[in-house]
Amino acid sequence: MTESTPAPGEPRVPGAREIPEATVARLPVYLRALTALADAGTATCSSEELASSTGVNSAKLRKDLSYLGSYGTRGVGYDVAYLRYQIARQIGVTQDWPVVIVGIGNLGHALANYSGFRSRGFRVVALLDADPDRQDEVVAGVDVRPFRDLDRIVREHGVAIGVIATPAVAAQNVADRMVTAGITSILNFAPAVLAVPDGVDVRKVDLSIELQILAYHEQRKTGAATDPDPLAVQGGVA
Amino acid sequence: MTESTPAPGEPRVPGAREIPEATVARLPVYLRALTALADAGTATCSSEELASSTGVNSAKLRKDLSYLGSYGTRGVGYDVAYLRYQIARQIGVTQDWPVVIVGIGNLGHALANYSGFRSRGFRVVALLDADPDRQDEVVAGVDVRPFRDLDRIVREHGVAIGVIATPAVAAQNVADRMVTAGITSILNFAPAVLAVPDGVDVRKVDLSIELQILAYHEQRKTGAATDPDPLAVQGGVA
DNA sequence: AAGAGTTTGTGAACGCAAGCACAAACTCGA
């Protein structure tokens, strides 16, 4: 992904270790498991327990946590509340993150209503849509605003993160406008490759790609491969 | 992920090369780009062109394609239609994949309406929901059926792939029922870790995890880390 | 206080993936 170059030679933050990308991707999973444990009233847990409830290897879990610091106690395990706070702080979900969502189709609706956002510090400050007919609606308690208001909304609320839930053809234009408005992190649900300047992070979630990966493995399981006959190309794929 | 062990010693399929997981994950991206090129009337393209339109390195693209076979022509490039067919065949999207979706919330609606499924061989044969009030609805031209019909529907349509779009608490039960019914690939949108027997593949898409990864990098960019004071644990994270 | 049992943190080995760089194989013009 578009990693902001850490200025060759000098570390990004003096005391902060560099956390590997693979570890960063797992921290939210640990956070969720710790929250569940805390809600269940559990005060302490071992790396083995936490690992099995998150579906990872316990050695990997311990190595992941070691990048954050030494927050466990040998012979005992981890304090659930303490570890949870430390992970939340590292990820950044102890802060408030104002977010805008662009594109109010089915997916935009689903995202606006998704409770998992609010509970982790993400606050949807506006839903934007280019269609003027939609701008009287209120979805999930948030006003639908015209897309042209993007700049003002970003400025007023200090929005750093934008979500694109538009059709593919509109995605690049939306991304450009977001970047211009000052957004530096984009979560893209549109099936399109976005070009953005350095310093802007883009993560992509593609629903059909995940299904296709499953189909690949499923095909291998059942051994049902299509005829590799090159002549079949004439017909093409539907 | 739960990779079906390829029987130590003997290759899974005699003639088939083993395609690396990282490559499999990119094949759908190439497929989409090739479809766009074909729609635009392009007959031939180089690895450089295809790479830039999919956002990957051209060397990586060529290496990925080399796992499928030698489908390019040196000095010329790749035949768009031919390569597209070969990739589609390898992934398995030249076949028809009947799919069931369980959980008709906002996300279920979005998935049922998503055109990217049908155009790639995925056919939603049923939407299942435990709520009896919803079973008169028709969403995206597909009947909403009671969850208890799962077994029959899977049997009748030969469903191999199931999608879980329920709340987290229901997910494991749904997965168990899916496995019992004969489903061997699950796409899970619920924020829960699923336990499934060997031979069943699970892929997870977690909307809030992606946002949290963005937040982590965003926090690093702005240098706005929260006070690491251990005493703050008393307050905990909201 | 000492030994047995438990669990963390991490050095080291291993394996997969990314990228470089170049020979091989093609086209095209003279």
Added chain:
DNA sequence: TCGAGTTTGTGCTTGCGTTCACAAACTCTT
């Protein structure tokens, strides 16, 4: 036919991520 230009396919190097395995550090019982 030959040489210049283009593009693929791939061996090799490098780096990252995973896993193993064990010393260090803790608790608990006697």
